[in-house]
Amino acid sequence: EPEVTQTPSHQVTQMGQEVILRCVPISNHLYFYWYRQILGQKVEFLVSFYNNEISEKSEIFDDQFSVERPDGSNFTLKIRSTKLEDSAMYFCASISGVSETQYFGPGTRLLVL
């Protein structure tokens, strides 16, 4: 069964450093999302991406964040200058567009020290 994959599974970085989180959505899917979940808190929407552009973003998704689909398969989330409060689990999700079912990747656990 096709699945969303994410790399790395864990990332530790120093405050102020840039990180890139990578996702490979399911191949025929058209809509892509990033969510985050701070430990013990709810899943929060960050950004949605369709047709090679951002379709919606939350207040969390400020100028420090960017997304890209560089090669038609990968979908990346970049955090330019990480803060301690960016420590969270980051989930990528995709939707085919035929169905609304969101398929979540396994997540990347980011720890900012």
Add this chain to the structure above:
Amino acid sequence: QKEVEQNSGPLSVPEGAIASLNCTYSDRVSQSFFWYRQYSGKSPELIMSIYSNGDKEDGRFTAQLNKASQYVSLLIRDSQPSDSATYLCAVNLDTNAGKSTFGDGTTLTVKP
């Protein structure tokens, strides 16, 4: 007021019992409703989606939606210890593949 509110847990039921999970949402124009199961440290896993008023059954799971009351619930029949997890209610405003807004989750423990 939270956009998506779930009954505070944790919820504990004996094996074989019915577990009832509740969720209310604030935006009356919400279109799509989802229940996810999340094990600790793992990603959300879709259990049920429901779009119209009434009940929807899938195996041991039944989702109920009442748009007039802005209420959606999940019943788990014959609860098993493997059902122990956090259950997340999620709501979409837009049927065209919009974002999901999640509740805080309700942690369910099924005791053998």
